Amino acid sequence: MEQPHFDVEVAQNRYLPRGADTVDAIVTVTAHPPAQELRPSVAVVILLDCSASMHRPSKLAAAKRAAHAAIDSLRDGAGFAIVAGTHETTMIYPDSSELAVAGDTTRYEAKRAVDEITAGGGTAMSRWLRAAGALFAGSEYELRHAILLTDGRNTSEQPEAVSAALTELQDTFRCDCRGVGTDWLVSELRQISEALLGTVDIVAEPDELVTDFAAMIERAMRKSVPDVTLRLWTPKEAAVTVVRQVDPAVLDLTAHQENAHVQACDYATGAWESETRAFQVRIAVPAAGVGDTMLACRVSVVDAAGEVLGRGKVLATWTDDPAYYGALDPQVAHYTGQVELATAIRHGLDAHRSGDPDTATHELGRAVALAAQSEHAETMKLLSKVVDVEDAETGRVRLKDSVDELDHMTLDTRSVVTTRRHGRS
Amino acid sequence: MDSTVMSTRCPSCGEPARPGDVFCEACGGRIGESTAGAAAVPPEPRAEAAARVTEPPGTEPRADSFAAEAMTRALTQWPVADLPTRADPAWPIAEPPTRAIPVRPVGESPTRAVQGGPAEPTTTAEPAGPLHESAPQAEPVWPGEAALDEAAVRSPDARTRITVTPVGGSVRDSQDGCVHCEYRDVDEDGYCLRCGLRQPTGRDRMADDVGVVAGVSDRGRVRESNADAMAFGFTGDAAQPEYVAAVVCDGVGSGAMAGQAAQNAADAGAAELLGCLADGLDARKASTMAIAAAGDAVNALAEPGPAEEDTPATTYVSAVVTGAEVTVAWLGDSRAYWVAPGARADAAGAHGGPGEGVTCLTTDHTVRNTYLADGMRAAHTLTRWLGADSDGTDPQVSTVRPDRAGVLVLCTDGLWGYLDDPGTLAARVLTHGSAAGAAAGLVGYALSEGGRDNVAVIAVPFPAGRRWP
Incomplete structure (x- = not known):
């Protein structure tokens, strides 16, 4: 059985001056997913803002067209659901609380159901997210992807409601957020996308939604390695102080930490397609003697089953030679x-x-x-x-x-x- | 000579390595700064090496260690590879599921037999005792006093047997657990599973002892890697060798290339020196031929095209000790000292400052730098060396005929930089009872003084074959 594997490259200047106790490195990870037919099952939940503000015809119509494009982009067999979000949530398709399976019939039915959507009500995003979480929770799909579209602020609830929902839902599915127009808050959507390891973007013109939605779904369909974890082992008395994705976008992973072991922490990175991401890692180490070399961090890429898919090493060597420690790694x-x-x-x-x-x-x-x-x-x-x-x-x-x-x-x-x-x- | 059968081995697992490899393909361990492609090793039978380890009574049969090593390599994974599930975050560090068992054969410091002449190669089984003064050794054979003036009787097969130190340096002493934090588990790359610090690699500290000559080289306390190198051996029978030859080199610069250049030079130099001597060449001629061979081995490292930073170059000092003479040859600032109890050598052609019982037989090829305060390295600049950009090898050769038993010491500036008073040398050499003890003691002295530079020391008792004067 072909396993996915990950290349792990570490860029760093491993030379430190005498007494230095901080090791910096860029860990570049490239995924080599398995062949197409072995790809994991995928489910997508589309959360459409149907609050009153969407009522402006151009917006709602564009959102519907975008939903159509998204539905058309689903590959056969993918799980999916369309949820209308206001101060509460309404299942648009299917009308049960289980995900539909994409096929010609369900795609047709779903688009008809989308056409029937009307706008009205407030905005309570925590409920939208929980609805998606509940749909995924009752399913067996390995890749779980949500798309949240809104045009406004989360006015129907306290911000704490979203924070609480995110804490609960973190690492259970991935969520890309899109804001249409300029009446939404970047900080609100960013909070959601960062917690759920997705992206956030602004869609200036409602018409652009169509291509954007299709692209997001296609991208979700391409994800082929679910629940990939970056595992960082450090020596005793050393600690990881910074872990953030820096390519393709800055995303702090510190909050996504779980202790795997007294000397190792796991950081969720979500699902991967055939792609390259870079991570910044900073480790505080006890300074060793000049001439000593320390393995400051073992980097492993681990799948959901705990299988190690790739490895790298961050080293530290103390020296008195400025020609060595003075150079900054590019x-x-x-x-x-x-x-x-x-x-x-x-x-x-x-x-x-x-x-x-x-x-x-x-x-x-x-x-x-x-x-x-x-x-x-x-x-x-x-x-x-x-x-x-x-x-x-x-x-x-x-x-x-x-x-x-x-x-x-x-x-x-x-x-x-x-x-x-x-x-x- | 046999300078074509060349390979290098991983100091950790003994796996053959390709020229230029920095990490071992088999175990991933660091091969060291000097995995030269140039030094000659016939494929070394490991079983032979193991068989020659002296077994203290009551220990497990050493042959098991290889099976154990293989097993360890199979078992040892990164501790992160199969951590327990997240449900068990408090997995105690003291009980990891996988465990590296330190299994390097104790005291494996094999001497090696190479073909030294037209005759069939002979594998000598001379036991190489561990580098401890208390180590069991063969009863020293002392040639009669007459041998001081007369060449030792040549045994018929003296020309066919050469015993030399392993190419690429000795394996490091076996160690149970981490040398830094004493945690018992060290991974296959030499990193401690607890403190993360790397264990000394093969070149960080090298020690070898063939009884009639012994040497120790250490990275020191400041430098990142060891760019000093040594190689030595003898022709003929260990109890009564015809020639004892030794080479010490100090790679120029501090990068990996420096150590590689030095080890290449030492290995090639010692092999050629012993080969020429076994072929019947006189010591002076053999010395210059060995320097030429060493120069070739260093130049072989040079990359074609402009190589500005990491050009291979090294100092070189060799010694040939017989029953009657000591011949030294050198390029650069690594030195040879004659140390005798309370007397100076008949130093025909020898230079150097006087000292009680100590004579420096070499003259540094350096430009005196006035800024001595900058430390030893800055205090002298080489005018002659071996390797890149050298204007042809122009070695100096000197022969002395000591009038009494003594000890020849070859060393790099890592030692002599701390010898303000040559009397120190006499005191520190003569308090020991063996070549191995003297070499280890002098290296220890350099380390205790700060170990600013790499250090390499070889001690050769005179006359050849004596275990100690």
């Missing part, structure tokens, strides 16, 4: 910069929103410099819609007099998307 430097870039954008936009132009200018200027340095063209383009760039290299910028809300939210949403390292290695 990958580590690059992704450290990408994380800083995302943080600077976030801080800058927060300051901008809270009426602190000085901080906003400073942070966004830093972001421009970091984007220029890493040749992150996409982010640079988004930044230049919020600030006028006078000198990209030094990060001299001026806030635009009026910033379009859509540009603000787009930059915010996509601030976490990183770029790979350009140039020669």
Whole structure:
């Protein structure tokens, strides 16, 4: 039986100066999934916002068309359900509380049911998420993927309700979130997507939803290794202090930790297709003697059954030679910069929103410099819609007099998307 | 000579390695900084090596250790590979489900027989005692005093037998558990399963003892790897060898290439030296031919094209000790000292400062640097060396005929950098009762003084064949 396997590459400068106790590394993981016919079963739940605000004809109609596209993209045999979300939830298709199995008949019926949707009511996203969780919980599907579409804020409940639901549902399914228009809150959807290891994005024009939904479903269909875990072993008296995905987007995994062993922690990374992701790992170690080499971290990629699919090692060697410890690993430097870039954008936009132009200018200027340095063209383009760039290299910028809300939210949403390292290695 | 049958072995498991390999294909262990492709080893029969280990009474038959080792390799996995389920987060560290049993054969420090002449190769079974002064050794054979002036009687088969240290350096001493935290389990790559620290690898500390000559080399306390190397052996019978030959090298630079260059030079130099001597060449001619062979072995490492940073180069000092003479040859600043109780050698052609009972037989090929305060390395710059960018080998050769029994010491600057007073050397050599003890003692001294550099020390009692003067 062909097993998936994962390549694990560690980029680091393993040389540390005398007395240093922090080891940084970038762990790049590439999945090699098994052949198509061996791929795991998949189920998708689509959570459509049907609150009153969606009633504007263009939005609801676009959402319905997007749902049609999503249904058409389901492969035969996939489990699926369409749920209408308001201050409560309504099963659109199927009308039982069990997932339907995709086929010509069910796809047809589902689309007819979607056509019947009407808007009205409030927004209580925790209930939507719990409804998806309940559908998945009663099923045997290995890959569980939800898509949440909203156009507004979570107004019908306290924020704690969502936090509580996420704590409960974490690692039981993956959820991509899409906000249409500009009346939703980036922070609300980001909280959900980060907890459920999905993506978040803004859809400016309702019409764009169709291609976006189809793409999301296709991507979900391509996932072929469910519930992959990054297992980090550290020496006794050492500790993992940072674990975050840094490619394709910044995603802090610290909250996704489970202790596997007194010296090892597991970090859920969700389902994988044939893809490459990079993770930043920082370990606090007790400093050893000059000349000593320590295995600071064993990195394993582990599947749901505990099978090890790939391995890597993070080392540390103490030296008195600055020529060794002085060099910064290019990958580590690059992704450290990408994380800083995302943080600077976030801080800058927060300051901008809270009426602190000085901080906003400073942070966004830093972001421009970091984007220029890493040749992150996409982010640079988004930044230049919020600030006028006078000198990209030094990060001299001026806030635009009026910033379009859509540009603000787009930059915010996509601030976490990183770029790979350009140039020669 | 036999410089074509070359291979290198993993210091951990003995698996043959390809030239340039840094990690062993079999066990994943680090092969060491000097997995040169150049040194000659006929495929080494491991069983022979094991059979030659002296067994203390009451221990398990050593042959089991290989089965045990194989089993360990099969059993030993990363501790993360099959952790218990999440339901059992409090799995006690003291009871991991898999366990590395340290099984390296104790005291495996095999000498090796190579073909030394036109005759059939003979495998010698000279026991190599562990490097302890108390180790059981064959009763020392002391040639008569007359032998000091006369060449030892040549046995008919002296030319056919050469005994040399293992190519690539000795295996490290066996160790039960982690040398750092004493936790009992160490993984197959040498990393402790508790503290994560790597165990010393083959080149970090090397020690070998063939009775009539012994040496120790250590990484020191500051450098990351050991770029010093040594090789030695003798021709003929261990009880009465015709020639004892030794080579010490100090790789230039601190990278992996430095250690590789040094070990290549030492291995090739010692093999050629002993081969030439067995073929009947005189000590001086054999010494220069050995340097040429060592130079070839170093240059073989050089990559074609511009190689600016990691060019292979090394110092070199060799000694040939017979019943009557000591011949030293050198390039660079590794030294040979004559140490005798209370007298100086008849140092014809020898240089170096005086000292009570100590004569330095070599002159450093260095440019004196005025900034001595920068430490030993910065204090001298080599003017001659072996390997890349060297303007041809231009070794110095010197022969002395000591008038009494003594000890020849070959060492790198890792030792002599701490010998402000040569008298220290005499005191530290002569308090020991064996070559192995003296070499270990001198290395220990360098380490206790700070171990700023790698250190390699070989001690050869004179006249050849004596266990101690």
